[in-house]
Amino acid sequence: MKNVCIIGGGFSGIMTAIQLIRKSPEVYVTLINTKYPLSQGIAYNTKSTEHLLNVPAGKMSPFADQPGLFTAWLQSDPAFKKYLSESLDDSFVPRCLYGEFIKEFTLPYLDNKNLKVINEKVVSVKSKNEKFFIEMADQSGLESDALVLAMGNFLPAAPKIHDTSALKKENYFGNPWNPAFLNNLKTNEDVLLIGSGLTMIDCMLSLIAIGHEGKIYSVSPRGYLPKPHVKKPVNYPDFYSELKGKDLAEILSVVRKHLKTAEKDGIPWQSVIDRLRPHVKDLWLNFSKKDKQRFISHVRHIWGVARHRLPVDVHYKTIELIEKDQLRVIGGRVEAINFTDQFDVSIKLRKKHYSELIRVSRIVNCTGPQGNYNEINDPLVQSLINNGLISPDELKMGIKAMPEGNVLDSSGKPVKNLYAVGSILRGVLWETTSVPDLKVNAENVAIQIINSIE
Numbered sequence: 101m102k103n104v105c106i107i108g109g110g111f112s113g114i115m116t117a118i119q120l121i122r123k124s125p126e127v128y129v130t131l132i133n134t135k136y137p138l139s140q141g142i143a144y145n146t147k148s149t150e151h152l153l154n155v156p157a158g159k160m161s162p163f164a165d166q167p168g169l170f171t172a173w174l175q176s177d178p179a180f181k182k183y184l185s186e187s188l189d190d191s192f193v194p195r196c197l198y199g200e201f202i203k204e205f206t207l208p209y210l211d212n213k214n215l216k217v218i219n220e221k222v223v224s225v226k227s228k229n230e231k232f233f234i235e236m237a238d239q240s241g242l243e244s245d246a247l248v249l250a251m252g253n254f255l256p257a258a259p260k261i262h263d264t265s266a267l268k269k270e271n272y273f274g275n276p277w278n279p280a281f282l283n284n285l286k287t288n289e290d291v292l293l294i295g296s297g298l299t300m301i302d303c304m305l306s307l308i309a310i311g312h313e314g315k316i317y318s319v320s321p322r323g324y325l326p327k328p329h330v331k332k333p334v335n336y337p338d339f340y341s342e343l344k345g346k347d348l349a350e351i352l353s354v355v356r357k358h359l360k361t362a363e364k365d366g367i368p369w370q371s372v373i374d375r376l377r378p379h380v381k382d383l384w385l386n387f388s389k390k391d392k393q394r395f396i397s398h399v400r401h402i403w404g405v406a407r408h409r410l411p412v413d414v415h416y417k418t419i420e421l422i423e424k425d426q427l428r429v430i431g432g433r434v435e436a437i438n439f440t441d442q443f444d445v446s447i448k449l450r451k452k453h454y455s456e457l458i459r460v461s462r463i464v465n466c467t468g469p470q471g472n473y474n475e476i477n478d479p480l481v482q483s484l485i486n487n488g489l490i491s492p493d494e495l496k497m498g499i500k501a502m503p504e505g506n507v508l509d510s511s512g513k514p515v516k517n518l519y520a521v522g523s524i525l526r527g528v529l530w531e532t533t534s535v536p537d538l539k540v541n542a543e544n545v546a547i548q549i550i551n552s553i554e
């Protein structure tokens with residue numbers, strides 16, 4: 101019997117645990133989780149029915165080889181009738197339903213005698229003689245033969261401003277996933293949401309759901325909003341064979357050609373992007389470091405809005421708010437925040453030589469999870485770096501690792517029996533944040549662990 105410890109019990113951690121106990125009676129798994137509910141993590145812990153899945157229901161099954169598990173669950177309960185549609189596989193249902201589903205789905209596995217769950221925060225990990233020594237916040241500890249890092253998403257980086265004193269005020273909210281920013285908000289107060297991606301949209305929807313009537317500002321470097329999905333997706337032929345082995349410039353030119361063809365044939369551009377999506381990981385793995393950097397500097401923003409899309413109804417809601425001037429999306433950078441009785445925020449406008457000053461009573465940081473592990477203020481992350489077990493990747497998006505999840509140390513050598521699953525692998529895999537990718541990564545890591553300890 102070998103001991104495997106998993107740190108983090110969100111979707112990535114619990115699915116790695118389930119795959120381990122499903123595939124081998126020879127492993128004993130200890131899953132350590134804190135802060136967010138087991139299996140639900142940040143994403144599926146929301147209580148708001150306004151917050152929708154950004155992946156169609158048909159792709160949210162936790163097992164790659166059993167695709168219909170989530171949709172079958174939805175169909176099994178009459179209470180969910182109103183969410184069912186003819187095209188359930190393509191629909192975007194509330195994330196809290198997925199939260200209920202995944203909790204129910206994991207429940208039977210929690211009775212397995214080879215799985216133990218500990219509710220604690222891991223604060224440090226040391227390694228000696230091919231064993232890991234895990235220390236928790238309550239000063240208890242345990243030893244394991246293999247370790248999986250599945251800590252999920254960390255809070256967004258604070259805005260890069262000279263005087264940060266305003267960020268300590270109670271109405272600055274560094275955690276956009278905590279609904280506390282809605283508490284005691286007066287209906288007519290103005291709010292700044294820094295960022296203009298899906299997290300900003302969630303916060304905007306939460307504000308509207310409580311009847312907020314004040315102005316909502318959203319600011320991001322380019323001021324792009326996520327693009328909408330299409331109501332009825334159309335199949336576009338696979339063109340991966342034209343992309344294989346090509347560099348970024350060649351790939352962009354092929355994609356542009358297909359976007360034009362689709363337009364000519366009356367096929368929505370979304371179908372071309374969706375056809376590309378399952379191959380992005382392989383294309384990314386094949387890019388040179390220079391191409392990865394070019395992609396991040398020049399393509400990431402446009403790819404982000406085309407790939408992380410909005411359900412059609414949410415798109416229309418957003419347009420409606422812009423048209424009635426309640427939502428204003430600004431392209432620019434927050435350059436200073438001062439607090440008197442409210443926040444005065446100076447925004448250096450994109451492609452302009454001047455700045456704009458806005459006054460708001462609350463600020464929520466919706467800029468997306470911090471990926472620069474050197475800057476993550478977390479004792480476990482610092483301990484892993486200081487003990488030479490993990491090393492931030494060159495792109496500052498996660499840690500160095502093999503595509504299959506084996507963690508590499510700072511010299512690029514695999515750390516024996518240390519694995520990672522989830523957004524921590526963003527620099528290596530690019531697409532490693534949503535359920536369709538995570539379920540595969542979790543299963544692959546489980547298989548590797550079983551193979552290495554047998």
Ligand SMILES: Cc1cc2nc3c(=O)[nH]c(=O)nc-3n(C[C@H](O)[C@H](O)[C@H](O)COP(=O)(O)OP(=O)(O)OC[C@H]3O[C@@H](n4cnc5c(N)ncnc54)[C@H](O)[C@@H]3O)c2cc1C
Nearest residue numbers: 108110111112134136141142153154222252253522534535
């Ligand atoms: C708001 C939001 C919405 C999303 N919506 C979708 C969607 O609709 N569809 C989709 O496919 N994907 C979505 N995603 C992507 C999402 O990240 C994944 O689907 C998935 O839930 C991530 O799970 P995870 O386990 O990797 O991370 P998390 O859910 O972040 O879970 C990590 C867990 O590890 C714990 N942890 C961290 N450090 C420690 C420590 N030191 N000790 C103990 N425990 C620790 C955390 O507290 C947390 O409970 C969304 C993400 C977010 C943030």
